[in-house]
Amino acid sequence: MVNLEHLITENRNPETVDLDSMTPMEIVTIMNREDEGVIKAVKKVLPDVARLIEVCTKKLEEGGRMIYIGAGTSGRIGVLDAVECPPTFGVSDQVVMGLIAGGEGAFVKAVEGAEDDGLLAEKELKEKMLSPRDIVIGLAASGRTPYVVGGLNYAKKLGCVTASIACNHNAAISREADYPIEVETGPEILTGSTRLKAGTAQKMILNMVSTATMVGIGKVYENLMVDLVRTNEKLEARLCNIVMEAAGCDRARAVQALSEAEGNGKVAIIMILSECGRLKAEEKLKEARGHVRRAVMQM
Numbered sequence: 001m002v003n004l005e006h007l008i009t010e011n012r013n014p015e016t017v018d019l020d021s022m023t024p025m026e027i028v029t030i031m032n033r034e035d036e037g038v039i040k041a042v043k044k045v046l047p048d049v050a051r052l053i054e055v056c057t058k059k060l061e062e063g064g065r066m067i068y069i070g071a072g073t074s075g076r077i078g079v080l081d082a083v084e085c086p087p088t089f090g091v092s093d094q095v096v097m098g099l100i101a102g103g104e105g106a107f108v109k110a111v112e113g114a115e116d117d118g119l120l121a122e123k124e125l126k127e128k129m130l131s132p133r134d135i136v137i138g139l140a141a142s143g144r145t146p147y148v149v150g151g152l153n154y155a156k157k158l159g160c161v162t163a164s165i166a167c168n169h170n171a172a173i174s175r176e177a178d179y180p181i182e183v184e185t186g187p188e189i190l191t192g193s194t195r196l197k198a199g200t201a202q203k204m205i206l207n208m209v210s211t212a213t214m215v216g217i218g219k220v221y222e223n224l225m226v227d228l229v230r231t232n233e234k235l236e237a238r239l240c241n242i243v244m245e246a247a248g249c250d251r252a253r254a255v256q257a258l259s260e261a262e263g264n265g266k267v268a269i270i271m272i273l274s275e276c277g278r279l280k281a282e283e284k285l286k287e288a289r290g291h292v293r294r295a296v297m298q299m
Helices: 024-044 046-061 072-089 112-116 120-127 146-158 197-216 233-247 251-260 265-274 278-287 292-298
Strands: 066-070 096-100 135-140 161-166 179-182
Touching (some): 024 197, 046 161, 046 179, 046 197, 066 072, 066 146, 066 197, 072 096, 072 197, 112 146, 135 146, 135 197, 146 161, 161 197, 233 251, 233 265, 251 265, 265 278, 265 292, 278 292
Parallel strands (some): 066 096, 066 135, 135 161
């Protein structure tokens, strides 16, 4: 039997030994208090997160991919972050990917035994044609999940940069990672239920990693999502509003520019700010490697 006693995420929380006797208000109050500690724990590892963002940005600029691997809650958090990147930042669904032990079906129905297969992630990474240009980020609250350990080990052998996010110190996945992050969130209010504080910490860190990386590769102008894809009425209206805000123009001008730019928000903004046509705006954007601010400054 696997020994989990040394993992702080598996320890009992002395503040909640009477959880089953608490009122709903008492439970949510202590959960809220415990969650405050997550913010402090994440703050301690910000330098490690920033270093990971720097290498992720470099990898994506070189044509590589960010690939999250995890099991259970950790895997779902990785998949969730990955699937939000295309509509938010206009990237292909091949740029940021999430693999969960047990396959896509495990996202909605737990396949708990899959996490014990140390060769499964290797098989799935091979199917995704993993290459040394990619960065593989392993997620495991415990830090010991065989699926994640195996995937990171294979990625290292292939020559990939590897990273990990665990919620225990001296984690096994940290030893397989070039950029390990260990965010110690402590015992859960419900013993061993790492979908709580540990899951929150992992989600917070992935929010930082994907957002800051996309900023780094030019998917953001000022603090605006200028590369989002117009896949529904809400996003179409949002992009129009973003162009208006970025270019300081009225709606009619934004609609016209977006039409001329064939729906490309970045091109539309450059056209308005630089008073140029689509072809010139596209040329300058290419020279600026996708960064709107740089393109406008070059005009």
